[in-house]
Amino acid sequence: MRDTIFALSSGNPPAGVAIVRISGPGVRFGLEILVGHVPTARMATFCDIKDKNQLRLDRGLVLFFAAPNSFTGEDVAELHIHGSRASVSAVLLALNDLDGFRLAEPGEFTRRAFENGKLDLTEIEGLSDLIRAETESQRRQALLQADGALRILYEGWAQRLTHARAMIEAELDFSDEDDIPGSVSDHVWKDMDLLSFEIRQHLDSASAAEIVREGYRIALIGPPNAGKSSLLNYLSKRDVAIVSDVPGTTRDVVEVRLDIAGYLVIVQDTAGLRESTDQIEIEGIRRSLVAAEDADLVLGLRELDGPEYEFPAIGNQRIGITTKIDRLDAPFTGDGDSVGISTKTGAGIEGLLENIANRLGELAPNVALGLPTRARHVDLLGKCVASIEDARTSKLVPIEVRSEFLRQAANSIGMITGVVDVEDLLGVIFSEFCVGK
Incomplete structure (x- = not known):
């Protein structure tokens, strides 16, 4: 006979409520032992929960789902108990002490649902x-x-x-x-x-689905001290990257996962692009260019009044950004196709995020479709x-x-x-x- 499986199906304790799920041929027997009877199917019942020696472990709501009208297609029970570590441990030990019962393996409830025709693989x-x-x-x-x-x-x-x-x-x-x-x-x-x-x-x-599921990759590129690390820290609301006036501080690609306009976005801070003889910095620059090539969108940063910089021809999705516009005495009026921002004052950041959100919508146009x-x-x-x-x-x-x-x-x-x-x-x-x- 097939084993009856059980596991904690809610989050790890401590919590207000913990849910222990049981599935298999022994569910009715287990309920007779733990709560003294099999509750009416699909009706929550408030019960004392005891071990096989009738020692009371906890009290809570018990639900029974008769086969085949359950998640797994088998008899299923749920014990809604107090979410302390002690209560959860006591109930799991009591279940493990019953003949034919064992702790479920990862995904085993769902696998049984598949095997019983309740769900397909998609x-x-x-x-x-x-x-x-x-x-x-x-x-x-x-x-x-x-x-x-x-x-x-x-x-x-x-x-x-x-x-x-x-x-x-x-x-x-x-x-x-x-x-x-x-x-x-x-x-x-x-x-x-x-x-x-x-x-x-x-x-x-498929590419749109992958962007939604795996994340939309944005690479920040530009010369040293253009404000790439500052922008990454501002967007993530924490100090993820080191910010310094010393050129070449960023040597490797630093990633942060963000939620922008309801999409998962992976923003990558990269090493400043410049001529260098330092072998470590050269490797960092190579990785920067690889990240930019693989990105769905490139943000090319250049500081206000900074030296002229020719961005490498990478992809066709790029937003030019002029940084440190807080140095201006008047509002930033634009510099060609460039968006002006300041991570000190927050100026221009909202407009930049709207611009990014529009690009996201273009690449992942209709999540409502299968x-x-x-x-x-x-x-x-x-x-x-x-x-x-x-x-x-x-x-x-x-x-x-x-x-x-x-x-x-x-x-x-x-x-x-x-x-x-x-x-x-x-x-x-x-x-x-x-x-x-």
Whole structure:
């Protein structure tokens, strides 16, 4: 018989309330021991909680969810107890003392939900992202995926591929029947043309999904003492980087994760760009240029009345910034395409953030759509499109071979949702979860 698993599903104590989750065939037996009865399903019941020797451990709310109407698809119970370390420890020890009960492994509750058909892999990945969401855009994207947006989309595509294969095989098997028109495959290939186009459009949005999930990278570049470290410290509201009048203070790339306009942004302070004979500084400058090349947006900083500086040609997303405008007696009126700021007075910072937010909106235009959020999604969808193209363009091969290409395309989609051949992926996916989920 399968083990009954349990774990603390809420945050680490101390806390006002702690939630201990239990799932498996022994849930009803465990409730009989701990609270003396099995509460009415889906009704919160206030109970004393005892160990198997009837020593009272705590009191709290107990909820029971009967299979299959639970998160895991098994019988599930939740014990809402006081969140002290002593209370939590006592209840976990009492559960561990019951035959057939053991502490859950990371992600094991969610894995059981997958195995019992309660969630598919895209919903599970969305749930994992939702747990880790730091910003509003991440929350919205993850929640959409956890609610099944990708599953619905991919299942629809898989059904079209299955229908296409069925029509082809029907024409093969019943070509002499009057009710099977000979032009049925022509209709199939028109739909496969459209499906290939739809999937390729979907793949084009992968970069936007990656920006939302992994973060939008902004590199601060410019000559020494241009105010890069000061701007990083101002935006992060703490002293992350060393600020000094001595040129070359920053030798390595310093990163800070920020929430700007609901997006996760990784701002990188880099070494000042100049000619140098110091080998360590030269390496720092090389890393600065690499960071700028890899960034989604480059902020090129130059101090007011500083020496003329020619920024390297890096990418096409750059905002020019003139720093230290607090030295002016009058408002900053602009310097070409440059935005003026002062980290001493805060002047111009709000306008700079609005400018960055607009760029974010351009790169990640519509979080409300279901987007491919993982590298494995992109890889498998690419294989799916390749198989559809093989089926569409291989007109000189037997129709059975073209049907096989469509089967391979459907399998690629099935591997995304977990319908077929994903055993090797499961350990990786579920290991990302915390214990108790």
